[in-house]
Amino acid sequence: MKQTVGVVTLPVADLAVSRGFYCEGLGWSAVFDDGDVAFFQFNGFVLALWTRSSFERDIGAASVGSGYKMALAHNVASREEVDRVMAQGRSLGAKILRPAALQPWGGYTACFADPDDHVWEVAHNPAWPVSEEGYLTYRAGS
Amino acid sequence: MKQTVGVVTLPVADLAVSRGFYCEGLGWSAVFDDGDVAFFQFNGFVLALWTRSSFERDIGAASVGSGYKMALAHNVASREEVDRVMAQGRSLGAKILRPAALQPWGGYTACFADPDDHVWEVAHNPAWPVSEEGYLTYRAGS
Numbered sequence: 001m002k003q004t005v006g007v008v009t010l011p012v013a014d015l016a017v018s019r020g021f022y023c024e025g026l027g028w029s030a031v032f033d034d035g036d037v038a039f040f041q042f043n044g045f046v047l048a049l050w051t052r053s054s055f056e057r058d059i060g061a062a063s064v065g066s067g068y069k070m071a072l073a074h075n076v077a078s079r080e081e082v083d084r085v086m087a088q089g090r091s092l093g094a095k096i097l098r099p100a101a102l103q104p105w106g107g108y109t110a111c112f113a114d115p116d117d118h119v120w121e122v123a124h125n126p127a128w129p130v131s132e133e134g135y136l137t138y139r140a141g142s
Numbered sequence: 143m144k145q146t147v148g149v150v151t152l153p154v155a156d157l158a159v160s161r162g163f164y165c166e167g168l169g170w171s172a173v174f175d176d177g178d179v180a181f182f183q184f185n186g187f188v189l190a191l192w193t194r195s196s197f198e199r200d201i202g203a204a205s206v207g208s209g210y211k212m213a214l215a216h217n218v219a220s221r222e223e224v225d226r227v228m229a230q231g232r233s234l235g236a237k238i239l240r241p242a243a244l245q246p247w248g249g250y251t252a253c254f255a256d257p258d259d260h261v262w263e264v265a266h267n268p269a270w271p272v273s274e275e276g277y278l279t280y281r282a283g284s
Contacts, residue, residue: 115154135277
């Protein structure tokens with residue numbers, strides 16, 4: 001597994017409150033915001049503020065034992081690489097939160113939790129380019 | 143506040159277990175490891191696996207109400223910018239976990255929690271260069 005993170009997700013209770021804090025307050029500017037999730041281009045990855053209830057449905061959080069607060073996505077170049085990393089994780093005893101599957105938005109993703117229940121999504125998102133160095137850039141259409 | 147993250151910290155119960163999972167298992171390679179904290183160079187930031195007990199002393203986690211799992215650091219170019227971001231956060235009602243102070247390792251840092259108790263450290267680390275785009279590179283001696 002390459003040492004890269006494509007998305008850092010902060011689940012939030014109320015996106016309007018978070019928008020007030022981060023956008024109006026601290027001056028962040030979103031590249032996408034549909035009222036449920038907002039994306040921000042960071043240094044080499046996307047930071048997401050995501051309404052907790054829908055995020056939990058997305059990652060299969062019900063099976064994360066001790067709770068979690070943030071989640072990291074490891075973005076890879078192909079579906080095969082998603083399968084390969086998930087197989088590695090499984091062989092190491094990682095808790096599989098959601099097996100690999102095609103997503104309605106066009107990606108292919110899966111989720112596991114590490115020995116401390118830190119949540120990782122392994123994702124192939126064909127719409128978001130990842131450079132050779134692992135820097136991810138947001139693109140509309142994902 | 144610029145949209146940048148310099149460090150993503152995953153507190154862990156037992157660094158040896160995490161090292162087994164991430165290094166021996168998934169093939170990560172640390173740039174620093176003193177048995178208590180391990181640093182990994184990621185795409186434009188450092189990922190830290192940090193023994194939870196000492197991490198909690200470091201960030202002042204006792205005052206984080208609803209618990210937390212990961213923490214983000216926003217690395218800035220000067221002590222003045224640490225003070226400026228913390229003043230912004232305070233004016234927005236952010237919970238101040240640790241006021242700004244010089245650290246034994248030479249940095250100047252402070253911590254706050256956002257409306258969802260997501261933990262942010264605001265840090266000036268003179269040893270770790272941050273590029274104009276916000277990409278942070280690990281350097282020994284911090």
